[in-house]
Amino acid sequence: MPTEFIIRIILSAIVLIVLVIILIRFSGKNSKSTARDSLDIMKERYEKGELSKEDYEEAKRRRGKT
DSSP states (O other): OHHHHHHHHHHHHHHHHHHHHHHHHHHHHTOTTTSOOHHHHHHHHHHHTSSOHHHHHHHHHHTTOO
16 A cells, blocks of 8 residues: 555656646747847848848838837
8 A cells, every 4th residue: 555655656746747847848938038039130130231221121110110
């Protein structure tokens, strides 16, 4: 009887750890710190000289930012 109880506790702990890992991974994908906004990418390209000012302003306008 005590061995069944110990096995259940161990299995419950394993399931709990797996659930926590899954939740951490899914919540990390929605984080703003890891995702880059397309407008940030356009701004970097504008600063490097890859885009003209008109192209950058058009990109801002299309995204609803002025």
